[in-house]
Amino acid sequence: MALARLTLDLRKTSKRSDNSYPIVLYVYHKKQRFITLGFSSTIKGWDEKNARLKKSASYNQNKDHDAIEEEINDKLHLAKKKIKNFGRDINKINADQLVEAIKNSWDSQIDTIERHQIKNNITLVESGNVIINRKRKMNSPSTAEWYSSCINRFLKFCKKDDIRLVF
Incomplete structure (x- = not known):
């Protein structure tokens, strides 16, 4: 059975120069793993x-x-949802594969213009060639040349x- 929860990463190696610690998603599935969420706080905060x-807390003023709460709670919810969706098949994967699946579920939720540009990955010439080839097959060579x-x-x-091209 897998477990996911929010916590501070209090290991000595993760302490930052401003005496804060990263807020992480603690994932336990046969082994423990930490996924850094990009935010930090002190122990008192x-x-x-x-x-x-x-x-x-003064550090969080x-x-x-x-x-921040919305983002980290959304990530926690998506992680728990991913774990639940695996069901009994979760025993077939290791902790690293689970972490990768959780990160991928976060990425699929992010919808930006840049992501569409990379995802669509089609150019004017490629798109134009498809249309030109169709016109040639339809026996409209003058339209294709135009x-x-x-x-x-x-x-x-x-x-x-x-x-x-961006769609």
Whole structure:
């Protein structure tokens, strides 16, 4: 059975120069693993019982508590959901594979323009060639040539070899 919870990583090697510790997702599945969440707090600024930042702590005064709480709790929820979705098959994987699955579930939830650009990964020339080839197969060579010349003129105007399309 796997376990996931929020905690501070209090190991000596993880202590930061400002005497804070990283907030981590503690994952236990045959072995313990820590996933750093990108936030930190001091021991006095962390409520271990409730697994949340103390708003009254001096170290946490200038932080956006609500945004941090929302992000770390979303990640905790996704991790627990991933563990639950594995069901009995969780025994077939090791701790490192579980951590990787949890991280991948976090990544799939993030939806940014950059992610779409990488995900779509299609260029004007590639897309244009698909249309041009279809026109040639439909026995419309003049339309295909017109599309080809338009793409070439546009790329020449932009002074680029190719342009990545965003959908």
